[in-house]
Amino acid sequence: MSKSQKMNKNEEQLFAVTGQFETPDDIMHAAEKAACRYRKFDVHTPYPVHGMDGAMGLGESPIGWVTILVGSTCMLLMLGFISWISLIDYPIVWAGKPYFNLPGYIPILFEITILTGAVTTVLVLFLIVSGFPRNNHPLHDTPYMQRVSDDRFGLCIEAADENFNEAEARALLEEMGAKDIAPIYFNPVEADAGLRLSNPIFMVFLAGVVVVVSGASYFALNRMLELPPFNWMNVQDKTVPQTLHTVFADGRSMQKPVEGTVPRGYLPEDNYKEDPDAMAKYFANPLPASQEVFELGREKYESRCSACHGFYGEGDSRLQGQYPAPPTLHSKKVVDEWNDARIYHVITYGQNIMPAYAKQLTKDERWAVVHYIRALQRSLNPKESDLQ
Secondary structure (H helix, E strand, C coil), X not given: CCHHHHECCCCCEEEEEEEEECCHHHHHHHHHHHHCCCCCEEEECCCCCCCHHHHCCCCCCCHXXXXXXXXXXXXXXXXXXXXXXXXXXXXXXXXXXXXXXXXXXXXXXXXXXXXXXXHHHHHHHHHHHCCCCCCCCCCCCCHHHHHHCCCCEEEEEECCCCCCCHHHHHHHHHHCCCEEEEXXXXXXXXXXXXXCCCCHHHHHHHHHHHHHHHHHHHHHHHCHHXXXXXXXXXXXXXXXXXXXXXXXXXXXXXXXCCCCCCCCCCCCHHHHCCCHHHHHHHCCCCCCCCHHHHHHHHHHHHHHCHHHHCCCCCCCCCCCCCCCCCCCCCCHHHHHHCCHHHHHHHHHHCECCECXXXXXXXXXXXXXXXHXXXXXXXXXXCCHHHHC
């Protein structure tokens, strides 16, 4: 196609020749015929038409391969970087885990794959496949676009196709029964604007944005935070660990707890792990004897304790001799001699062949079980006062 065929009498550059169709079947047949001759053409419909990509001969898009290739490559690079850090540059034992702890790296590798693949896909579609976007596409605000976004189906044959000839394109559209066949021209202002990535004005603007943003970030993070009032959190009368301090006589900022005291709301249970009698002496059940607490205790007792102790605490194990049956919870020792803290100690640390339940039950759940055991004991041998 000669250059003169792309220009009208006012030397406007021809973008495409368009035609409109009435039904989805018409546009499907038109797309199939256009695909036999042209590569650079497009179809515009007011709603998705099933099978249109096949009629246009588009085939499978290669963009998916770009996504998986970039995502996988960046994931492997990050895995190599993590491996070098963990095994060579700075190996460190963290929480008893091996130097190379692959399960802990899975979320990082997953995010790197998704992030790099998605960003690269958007950039490729934006800059390479679609080209740098125009501020005013030739099809915008044309009668053609107004109709095909409402109730018509349009076929647009672009003049950039190597087989394009305006007269032949018009004849083809007429042969296929198209209506309102019309040429679409580039806007002269947009055509001569030079909107491209290599435009010197754009490159200077982009460099200016990078310099301004980088300078502002550096100043905010490295200078502004050292100026009042942003430095008030750092410059204050506080005690820094492992430093000297003039408040205390020994000059240490870190002091040992006062002997014989414990923090408010905290009782060091582990100090009495080997001394159940001391726990019985210093501890008491902190939970009230309420219906809610009894229900919690019943739930945890029946799910954790009843298999061995029985539903009523009589030691009638349901394990049928496969595990030694425990003593009854209604013995004189448990009922009269042991207080709540002594029973709590057994639940927490175990006794004889009974395992510890500190990991299966929280502190409140263990104290609630103690309340429920007391209720079972009183229900088996109730007093007259219990019935009032």
